[in-house]
Amino acid sequence: MxxxxxxxxxxxxxxxxxxxxxxxxxxxxxxxxxxxxxxxxxQVVIDSLVEYYSQYNANIHRGVYEIAERATAAFEKARETVAAFFNAQTQEIIWTRNTTEAINLVSHSWGQQNVRRGDAILVTQLEHHSNLVPWQVLAETTGAELRFIPVDDRGVHVLDNIDALLDGCKLVALSQVSNSLGTIAPLDTIIPRAHAAGALVMVDGAQAAPNMPVDLKALDADFYALSAHKMCGPTGIGVLYGKRELLEAMPPFLTGGDMIRKVEYAKSTYNDLPWKFEAGTSNVADAIAFAVAVEYLNGxxxxxxxxxxxxxxxxxxxxxxxxxxxxxxxxxxxxxxxxxxxxxxxxxxxxxxxxxxxxxxxxxxxxxxxxxxxxxxxxxxxxxxxxxxxxxxxxxxxxxxxxxxxxxxxxxxxx
Amino acid sequence: MDDFYRDYILDHYRNPRNFGKLDRVDASAEDLNPLCGDQIRMELKLNNRGQVEDVKFSGKGCAISQASASMLTESIKGKSLSEIAKLPKEAVLENVGIGISPTRMKCAMLGLKVLKSAAIGELAAWPDEN
The missing domain is CATH 3.90.1150.10 (Aspartate Aminotransferase, domain 1)
Incomplete structure (x- = not known):
């Protein structure tokens, strides 16, 4: 043994x-x-789901009765727990369905606002379809150029031409850990180089967040996406992290209830962060259970x-x-x-x-x-x-x- | 499921019958199984009575898909396109026998789906969903 x-x-x-x-x-x-x-x-995550549905199931943010207030408090506390786990500000944690939705939020909201014909978007040859197809679509709709950081025959990033690849680049989108080959991306090199070249960096953390410490402040990525279900949490809940000033400047992705401040027949004003990006009833039970998963991993x-x-x-x-x-x-x-x-x-x-x-x-x-x-x-x-x-x-x-x-x-x- | 990989299945996988391309193609189709990435192309040559005179398949994928397609090609010579269009899933299952798990059934049915697509001139439904 x-x-x-x-x-x-x-x-x-x-x-x-x-x-x-x-x-x-x-x-x-x-x-x-x-x-x-x-x-x-x-079991603690499974118990959390059962507890929510059997003890305090209610819609959040509007109800003034006891179980609604308990649900709202647990939902927002979950956001604080997850933010602390990744060393981010609470307002920088947007609930999504999963990593894919988080990436789509950025490609639609930030991408359509900031990427123009002649710009470049840089990804790697390792990317999961979820961190490739949204950028293909953005390139197609804006006329931007999609470029690739190559990998060698062992699936390791080749950074020899990184400066040329970053020239004219608006965004670098890459996975921290490859889901196919396990390769850990050299983010310590790529993120400062991208910033020096004037590009933002979106990290697909679906395969990294469950498996290693992630300090978002230290990492200095501009956006970071992850899924709860790969790290002991339930399916159907994920996170988009974005630097606050970027999220503030971005238009909403989905629109409707809960993401508004004031609605008139002709126009509306939008809610503050993070709710501006959380239209409709959120996935309350799974957000709460994800925080339990994060506490479990913290333990x-x-x-x-x-x-x-x-x-x-x-x-x-x-x-x-x-x-x-x-x-x-x-x-x-x-x-x-x-x-x-x-x-x-x-x-x-x-x-x-x-x-x-x-x-x-x-x-x-x-x-x-x-x-x-x-x-x-x-x-x-x-x-x-x-x-x-x-x-x-x-x-x-x-x-x-x-x-x-x-x-x-x-x-x-x-x- | 391990019982499935009998000698004759492995033989058809490693030595597929009627594998390749035809010099003259009267009907053809190809498709893939997005689950596995299995790919199969079927080509048919008809005689003057509209019956299959020759058949070739090509493709790549798992033992189930390739062996099932190989065995299927051995049983369709002399059939008309309308007969092929009506072939039931048992045309495959009686060759490959029992023991295929539900998620692997599409691997087994891909060859038949492509063959029926060639016969009707458009993509056919999955035979196991009829």
Whole structure:
């Protein structure tokens, strides 16, 4: 037994997740290696949802009765909790449905106001479709040019021509951690360079916020997007962070109820931050439950989360390397210090969907396909990959199970 | 699901029958399965009675999609386009047998969907949703 599998802290964490106590329909232990798609939820988060709906379900901001006031207070306290977790001001935290909606808010509101024909928007070749398609649409509608920071064959950013790429650039949009290859972006280099060139920076933090400490003040990104469901929270709630002066100057994205100050038949004035960007009834229950998730992660410690995953990635690389001579191809940076929470791979001539189906028979959940990064797959010449991703409740035993599962696929496919 | 990957399925995956392109194409179609990125193209050559004289398929993807398409091409020679348009999902299932999970059913049905699309001249519905 290694130190990590015996780690009492991980055992305690596993005990917090009811789904990890249930065997699969084949009676196997659930080996959940798809947290980059969505994380599992601890009991405290599930309890928070039940508590809201069973004790104080009411619409917020308007009701003057007791349960409405309790719901409003919990909803706004949740915003404070999340703002503190990421070291942002409370008014800078806008609730959205998810990362995708947060990015769309910026591309529509800030983008349509600030990007003109002849400007450039810079993204990377690693981007998830959610941080690519909105910028394609903005470029198309404004006549701006879409440029790409290239990556090498290990999926690592190549910054040799960054100054030329930044010339005339209004916005750099990039993911902090690649959901396909795990690459950690060199934000410490890119953000100051972008600012020096007069460009703003939007960071897609969907794959970083769950896995490492994120201090938005220190990071100095202008916009930052994340999803709660990848970090122990419920689905349907996410965050757009924006620097206050930028958000103040931006027009609303969606319009309607709750985002207004005064409405006349002919015109309206808009509410203050953050409500200016929160039209309609908000996702009250899930915002409150997300704050519980954030407090749960705070109790574990984000430094610990990063170190735990770094060790798991290192162990997984060591174990998977033993299968390379039998036809396993491992993609991405191959260095635990440069990888967030995911490892992508293919095995011989076994298509990743067939591999995932065989692993499923052993209770092992991995993702297979293009991971919403079709242009990257095309560039690398991979039809699809299998992807294992790790979180706070994973252990070296889970990785051992993955290796055993791949060996089973070798037997089934007679490799 | 692991029981699904029997020897003859792997054989059709690694040595697909009727794989390639035709020199003369009377009807064709192609489509993909957005779940997997599986792609299949079907090309048909008809005789003067309007029956399938030759068929070739091409594409890439998982063992289920490629083996299902390969086996399907072995069973349609001599059929008319209207007969192909009416082929039920069992035309695939009796080849590949049981044991396909619901999410992988589209992989199995992609070849039939493309074949029926070629027969009717427009994109056909997924056979498992009829």
């Amino acid at each position: 290694s130190v990590l599998t015996a780690d009492a802290k991980v055992r305690r964490i596993i005990a917090d997740f009811p789904i990890l106590q249930r065997p699969t329909s084949r009676g196997k232990r659930l080996v959940y290696l798809d947290s980059a798609a969505t994380s599992q939820k601890p 574990i410690g984000m430094e610990w989360v990063r170190e735990h995953e770094r060790q798991l990635v290192g162990y997984a690389l060591d174990r998977l390397q033993t299968l390379e001579e039998r036809g396993l191809s491992i993609y991405g940076p191959r260095d635990p210090d440069r990888i967030g929470d995911v490892i992508s791979f293919n095995f011989g001539d076994v298509h990743s969907h067939d591999l995932a189906s065989i692993l499923d028979t052993e209770g092992i959940c991995v993702r297979a396909g293009h991971h919403c990064t079709m242009p990257l797959m095309e560039k690398m010449g991979w039809p699809a990959t299998a992807r294992a991703s790790f979180y706070i409740y994973n252990t070296e035993e889970d990785i051992d199970a993955l290796v055993t599962g791949i060996e089973k696929a070798a037997r089934v496919f007679k490799i």
